[in-house]
Every structure is written in C-alpha cells, then in structure tokens.
Amino acid sequence: MSSTVDDDTAAAPPPPSPAPGDGISVRGLHRAFGQVKALDGVDLTARTGAVTALVGPNGSGKTTLLLVLAGLLVPDAGSVRVAGHDPIAQGPAARARTGWMPDTFGTWDSLTAREVLLTFAAAYRLSEAVARARVTDLLATVHLTELADRPASVLSRGQKQRLGLARALVHDPAVLLLDEPASGLDPRSRVDLRILLRRLADEGRTVLVSSHVLSELDEMADDAVFLSRGRTVVPDAGPGGGRSWHVRALSVEALTAWLTSTGVAWRPDEAPDTPTGSGGVLLELDGDEGAARLIRDAVTAGVALVSVVPAAGALEQAYLTLEEDRR
Numbered sequence: 001m002s003s004t005v006d007d008d009t010a011a012a013p014p015p016p017s018p019a020p021g022d023g024i025s026v027r028g029l030h031r032a033f034g035q036v037k038a039l040d041g042v043d044l045t046a047r048t049g050a051v052t053a054l055v056g057p058n059g060s061g062k063t064t065l066l067l068v069l070a071g072l073l074v075p076d077a078g079s080v081r082v083a084g085h086d087p088i089a090q091g092p093a094a095r096a097r098t099g100w101m102p103d104t105f106g107t108w109d110s111l112t113a114r115e116v117l118l119t120f121a122a123a124y125r126l127s128e129a130v131a132r133a134r135v136t137d138l139l140a141t142v143h144l145t146e147l148a149d150r151p152a153s154v155l156s157r158g159q160k161q162r163l164g165l166a167r168a169l170v171h172d173p174a175v176l177l178l179d180e181p182a183s184g185l186d187p188r189s190r191v192d193l194r195i196l197l198r199r200l201a202d203e204g205r206t207v208l209v210s211s212h213v214l215s216e217l218d219e220m221a222d223d224a225v226f227l228s229r230g231r232t233v234v235p236d237a238g239p240g241g242g243r244s245w246h247v248r249a250l251s252v253e254a255l256t257a258w259l260t261s262t263g264v265a266w267r268p269d270e271a272p273d274t275p276t277g278s279g280g281v282l283l284e285l286d287g288d289e290g291a292a293r294l295i296r297d298a299v300t301a302g303v304a305l306v307s308v309v310p311a312a313g314a315l316e317q318a319y320l321t322l323e324e325d326r327r
C-alpha cells in the first residue's frame with residue numbers, strides 16, 4: 001500500500017486517495033475526566049486503504065478516543081495525527097479531511113434529510129451545485145432517497161443513523177471515524193454498511209470503526225486495535241496462540257479417550273448438545289491447518305467426527321479475553 005507524494009500527474013483524476021501518511025497515528029495518548037483515566041496510554045496506527053476495528057469493553061475509552069481524533073476533545077498528553085494533521089492545533093485542516101459519525105446522530109427535526117446534508121455541505125464550503133449533486137448521491141447510497149424531502153423528525157433511529165453516515169461523507173473525507181455505526185441498523189442496512197465501508201477503504205480512505213457487533217467487524221476489518229481501561233492492549237491468543245474450536249464426535253467418550261492418549265489438551269464444551277445427541281469438546285487449534293490435521297488424524301484413528309467449527313470469530317475470541325476488564 002505504499003505510494004509516493006509526487007505520483008500525481010496532470011492527467012490523473014482528482015484524488016479520492018489520500019496522500020501517504022494520511023492515516024491515523026496516535027502515540028502515548030492520555031485523557032482524564034477527573035479521577036477517571038479514560039485514555040491512559042493509547043498507541044494506535046490505522047492505515048490508509050484499510051478498515052481498522054476499534055474494539056473494547058464498555059468504558060474502555062473508544063468514544064473518548066474517537067472524540068479526540070475528531071478534534072472534539074482536547075487530550076491531556078500525547079501526539080495525534082489524523083490525515084497528516086493535529087486535530088487540535090490544525091483543527092480546520094484536520095476536520096476538512098475527517099468524517100465523523102457519532103453513535104447517535106442528532107438532527108434538526110424541522111429540516112428535511114436533504115436540508116440537513118446541504119447544511120453540513122455548506123459548512124464545509126462546498127459550492128451549491130457540487131453540494132446538491134453530492135447530497136443526492138449520498139442519499140441514494142444510504143437508501144434515503146424516498147425520505148429525502150420529508151422532515152428529519154419522521155426518520156426512524158436506523159434511518160437517522162444512515163443519515164449520520166451520509167453526513168460523515170458529505171465532504172469526501174480521507175479519514176472516517178465511525179462510532180458504533182451499525183447500532184440501530186436492520187440486517188440489510190448492516191450488510192450495506194459493510195459493503196460501503198469496504199468500498200471506501202478500497203478507494204484509499206482510512207476507516208476506523210468501533211462496534212460491539214464483532215462478527216460484522218470480523219468480516220469487514222483488515223486490522224484491529226483493542227482497548228482495555230484506556231490502554232491499547234494485545235489480547236491473549238489462547239494457549240499456544242491458537243483459537244477455540246468446537247469438535248464433536250458420534251461418541252464423545254471415544255473422542256476424549258483418543259485426545260487424551262495423543263496428549264491433546266481439551267475441555268468440556270458447554271454448548272448445548274446438537275439435535276443428534278453427539279457430544280463434543282473445546283480445543284485450541286492452530287487455524288484451518290490445525291483443524292485439517294485434527295480431522296485427518298481422527299479419521300486415521302477411527303474416531304467418527306461430526307463437526308469441527310471455530311467457537312467464534314477471531315475478534316470475538318480476543319474480545320472475550322478483555323471482558324473481565326469491563327468497567
């Protein structure tokens with residue numbers, strides 16, 4: 001994903017792609033609210049052209065971090081660069097390149113959805129013609145065309161979220177900061193969101209997205225940053241660096257006897273039994289290759305396996321190691 005600053009030529013189309021260094025870089029970030037150290041040493045890099053998941057339990061500092069990145073909260077200490085700019089010292093330049101979507105988007109209910117977006121476009125100094133075309137496009141992108149000229153007060157929570165996403169995109173930013181963007185969205189809208197964020201990243205934008213819907217983040221994120229008690233942490237990867245898998249066999253006794261005889265550590269699977277009545281265990285396996293090895297060896301040993309499936313997505317597994325740190 002490397003490129004050079006002076007790649008531009010006269011013939012090149014106008015850039016959706018930001019210049020190098022335009023991602024997000026945070027070092028040693030601290031922010032306290034009274035005695036509460038909301039951010040207590042955050043280091044983070046979010047690459048251009050990638051979707052980075054911001055993951056952490058309630059109260060771990062995600063929203064505080066996003067507010068600092070959006071230039072809406074002054075940190076106590078540390079260095080922050082968003083799209084190459086300090087969001088506080090170079091506020092206007094940073095904000096011009098940053099799209100911010102809060103977890104709840106408050107609208108002016110007397111304005112229509114279109115007018116809300118046009119108001120933000122004017123604040124970003126887009127010309128009226130450019131703004132009108134862009135707003136029409138964005139309303140279509142977030143599937144609000146039919147409601148575009150109705151008062152924003154008639155929008156449902158999920159529709160307001162989608163309007164908030166369009167608002168974040170109105171000035172074609174290089175960096176997107178999205179706080180729980182999927183909350184309140186119906187399943188179809190969640191899929192649309194995932195596809196849209198993927199496209200925005202593929203166009204060369206930096207996308208940082210916090211969410212508790214880890215299965216979705218798993219599918220869309222290229223990188224993940226974990227926060228726990230205001231610090232960036234590297235979650236436990238499980239014994240041996242593997243992840244947990246549900247392994248079921250026709251006879252759980254035969255399965256556990258074989259695993260024990262071969263020295264493989266297993267633990268009882270608390271998940272409810274399958275309708276077939278087959279039983280199972282939880283194992284740490286080294287990815288798909290580890291699973292393939294296990295299946296091959298079990299077949300060779302005559303143990304009748306029924307299924308071998310990951311216990312959860314990689315992000316969910318990592319998140320669960322942080323859960324005890326919830327505050």
Ligand SMILES: Nc1ncnc2c1ncn2[C@@H]1O[C@H](COP(=O)(O)OP(=O)(O)OP(=O)(O)O)[C@@H](O)[C@H]1O
Binds near residue numbers: 037
């Ligand atoms: N304005 C504030 N005044 C006092 N304390 C605050 C304020 N904002 C956040 N905090 C505290 O800072 C910590 C981090 O809060 P933050 O909202 O950043 O967490 P979060 O990871 O976004 O949580 P959630 O997943 O629940 O949205 C919490 O302990 C919270 O109570």
